[in-house]
Every structure is written in C-alpha cells, then in structure tokens.
Amino acid sequence: MMTGEKIYFDYNSTTPVDPRVLEEIAKVARENFGNPSSSHCFGESAAEIVKQSRQQVATLLKVKAEEIYFTSGGTESDNLALKGVVLPYLAQGRKPHLIISMVEHPAVVESCLYLESLGALITRLPVAEDGTITAAQVAAAFTDETVLVSLMLANNETGVLFPLAEIAALTRPKKILLHTDAVQAFGKVEIDVTALGVDLFSISGHKVYAPKGVGALWLRSGVKLEPLLHGGGQESGLRSGTENIAGMAGFGIACEILAVGMAAEGSRIQALRNRLESELAAALGQQLIFHGHRQLRVPNTISLSVPYIDGEALLAHLDLEDIAVSAGSACSSGEHQGSPVLKAMGVSSELAQGSLRISLGRWSTRAEVDHFVEKFSAIVRRLWAISPLYPKK
Numbered sequence: 564m565m566t567g568e569k570i571y572f573d574y575n576s577t578t579p580v581d582p583r584v585l586e587e588i589a590k591v592a593r594e595n596f597g598n599p600s601s602s603h604c605f606g607e608s609a610a611e612i613v614k615q616s617r618q619q620v621a622t623l624l625k626v627k628a629e630e631i632y633f634t635s636g637g638t639e640s641d642n643l644a645l646k647g648v649v650l651p652y653l654a655q656g657r658k659p660h661l662i663i664s665m666v667e668h669p670a671v672v673e674s675c676l677y678l679e680s681l682g683a684l685i686t687r688l689p690v691a692e693d694g695t696i697t698a699a700q701v702a703a704a705f706t707d708e709t710v711l712v713s714l715m716l717a718n719n720e721t722g723v724l725f726p727l728a729e730i731a732a733l734t735r736p737k738k739i740l741l742h743t744d745a746v747q748a749f750g751k752v753e754i755d756v757t758a759l760g761v762d763l764f765s766i767s768g769h770k771v772y773a774p775k776g777v778g779a780l781w782l783r784s785g786v787k788l789e790p791l792l793h794g795g796g797q798e799s800g801l802r803s804g805t806e807n808i809a810g811m812a813g814f815g816i817a818c819e820i821l822a823v824g825m826a827a828e829g830s831r832i833q834a835l836r837n838r839l840e841s842e843l844a845a846a847l848g849q850q851l852i853f854h855g856h857r858q859l860r861v862p863n864t865i866s867l868s869v870p871y872i873d874g875e876a877l878l879a880h881l882d883l884e885d886i887a888v889s890a891g892s893a894c895s896s897g898e899h900q901g902s903p904v905l906k907a908m909g910v911s912s913e914l915a916q917g918s919l920r921i922s923l924g925r926w927s928t929r930a931e932v933d934h935f936v937e938k939f940s941a942i943v944r945r946l947w948a949i950s951p952l953y954p955k956k
C-alpha cells in the first residue's frame with residue numbers, strides 16, 4: 564500500500580505524485596534549471612524540456628503540441644477559457660451570453676459570477692435527479708448572443724459524464740464556442756479531444772499523479788483568447804511568466820504513464836469501485852443512498868448519503884481509523900455547507916449534509932476496499948445507534 568497503513572480514497576481531491584514523475588521532476592530541477600527564454604545552452608536545454616512536455620500532453624490528447632498552453636492548474640485553465648473568450652465582447656460594450664450547468668466547479672461558477680458583474684448574461688442549466696444533462700437542454704438555451712457553452716466532462720463529486728460530443732454537434736454549426744472542464748475525466752476515461760468536438764479543454768496535473776501547480780488548456784487552432792497574465796509573452800503570449808519547467812516535465816511524464824493501459828486500469832478500478840458499492844449496500848442495506856447515473860460516470864467515484872448521520876462526523880470517525888474520504892465537495896476552504904451539486908440533483912439538504920465522496924485510484928487495492936467496508940459499516944452502525952434521528956424499532 565503506497566500510503567503505509569493509511570487508506571487514501573480521495574483521489575478526486577488530489578493524487579499522490581507517481582514515483583516515476585517525482586524522479587523526472589528532481590532530474591529536471593537539477594539539470595535543466597535554465598530559463599527557457601535565455602539564448603545559451605542552459606536556456607536551450609530548459610526550452611527543450613518544455614517542448615517535449617507539451618508534446619507528451621498533446622500525444623495523450625491526440626492534438627497538436629502548439630494547441631497546448633501550460634497553466635498553473637485547472638482553476639487557471641477554466642478562468643482563462645471563460646474570461647479569455649468573454650472579456651473582449653464586454654470590452655466592445657456587448658452583452659455576451661454564456662451557458663453553464665448548476666453543478667460546475669467553483670472555478671467556472673465564480674468566473675461566471677465575475678463576468679456577470681461586468682455585464683455578461685449567464686444561463687445555469689439544471690440537472691436531472693441522476694446528475695445528467697441533455698444536449699436538447701443546451702440547445703433550448705441558445706440566444707443570438709450566446710458566445711460560449713462551458714460544461715464539465717465529468718462531475719468532481721458524482722463522476723457523472725455530460726454528453727459533450729452531442730452538445731458539440733449543436734454548438735459547432737452556430738459558431739458558439741464549447742469549453743469543457745475535463746479535470747475529473749482526464750486520465751480516468753479515454754478521450755480523443757478532436758473527436759469530442761469541443762474548442763477549449765481544461766486539465767490539471769495533480770489529479771493525474773503529477774504535482775500541484777501545473778495544468779493545461781487545449782485550444783482549438785484559430786480560437787482567439789484574451790490573456791489574463793501579461794508580461795514576457797511565454798506560452799505564445801497567452802500566459803506570461805517564466806515556465807514551471809519541472810512541473811511541466813512531471814505533467815508530461817504523467818501523461819506518458821497514463822497512455823499505457825488506461826482501459827485496463829479503468830476496468831481494474833471500476834471493478835474495485837463496484838465491489839465497494841455492492842459490499843456497502845449488502846452490509847448496510849437499503850438505507851444507503853447512492854447518487855448519480857449508474858452507467859454514465861467515470862469508473863472511480865462513489866457519491867453516497869448515509870441518512871441520520873452528518874457527513875462531517877462520519878469523515879472524522881473514518882479519519883480516526885486512518886481512512887481518508889471527502890465529505891461532499893464544498894469543503895474547499897474549510898467551511899462546510901451541504902453539497903450544491905447534490906442539491907441541484909434534488910437531494911434534500913439533510914441527505915446532502917450526510918453525503919460522502921469516495922474516490923479510488925492507482926494504488927487502491929481489493930484489501931483496502933474490504934477493510935474500508937468493515938470499518939465504515941461498524942462506524943455507521945455505531946452512529947446510527949446513538950443518533951436521536953434514527954428510527955428505533
């Protein structure tokens with residue numbers, strides 16, 4: 564077990580850095596410390612690393628290397644996509660219209676609130692009880708001023724996948740740009756970005772066994788964006804700032820590792836996830852409520868609610884057993900509210916408060932799954948026994 568005796572089932576929050584990635588980062592930091600903009604051999608060798616890393620990311624996505632722009636992560640890629648498309652319209656005094664869903668990541672939600680404060684119009688599409696959305700819903704929201712649709716490929720909390728290819732078939736003829744926050748789908752399911760048909764595509768390194776602080780935005784050739792960071796003109800002028808070379812190199816190797824056997828690894832993790840779900844259901848019965856579409860989701864994620872128990876209490880008890888999971892997804896800065904994603908799916912606030920996200924990954928094992936089921940069931944039974952809300956026979 565990679566993390567000693569502890570069980571880490573929170574891979575959607577972040578992943579451990581793969582030892583092969585760590586090795587590459589250390590090597591690059593040691594040997595390629597030059598500034599890629601410098602015209603001497605130190606700069607040239609650093610520039611070569613940047614080029615190679617860009618190619619590794621592009622190869623996995625099946626796109627051209629020059630369409631990849633490195634950023635500091637998913638949040639920056641989302642901000643750059645949304646603000647980069649919309650700000651020029653606002654500068655011209657127009658009122659551009661955007662379509663997002665009610666379950667987007669805060670990086671998209673907050674960027675939209677900011678753009679709204681500057682005059683943009685935002686439609687926030689509801690989702691069905693199983694967390695899905697349809698292409699028809701998107702089409703029904705188009706207006707003459709719609710310039711951008713931004714929908715996540717997979718939800719960070721439930722893992723539910725949105726039908727981006729179908730949506731792209733509708734945005735394309737209307738010349739409406741389509742951005743997807745693919746941070747949670749990337750590395751979990753195979754993606755051919757060109758076939759998907761989107762125009763902008765955000766990814767993050769630390770969800771795929773690379774370090775925090777590096778990510779990328781793929782931009783279809785010809786799509787114009789306003790940069791957010793102005794300066795030395797790195798990343799073809801779209802993202803100034805001396806490059807995070809070691810981070811980029813780590814991200815590049817992480818992509819190369821992902822490319823090998825992704826389908827087999829997906830099946831392995833899916834089998835573990837399914838085992839975990841069915842064992843929990845068998846141990847705790849009908850009372851457990853699983854959220855999200857059963858099929859249209861990434862293979863590693865479980866979103867569930869335990870009635871009559873607060874998710875935070877459950878999390879604390881699991882933590883005492885050295886088991887790490889996540890309570891909903893709204894705990895980004897320590898403050899805990901019921902999950903907005905589950906609320907958007909029509910889950911009552913009591914159940915949303917008692918929600919947990921369990922997410923598996925590269926080092927998850929069957930022994931961990933079985934240990935988790937045993938500990939989790941015992942904790943839930945104990946908490947139910949003392950819960951004043953739990954119906955006693």
Ligand code: PLP
Pocket residue numbers: 575576635636637638639641668670715717718719744746747767768769778
């Ligand atoms: N988008 C989604 C769907 C995410 O899950 C996350 C991270 O939790 C982000 C964006 C933000 O990525 P980063 O942490 O790299 O800024």
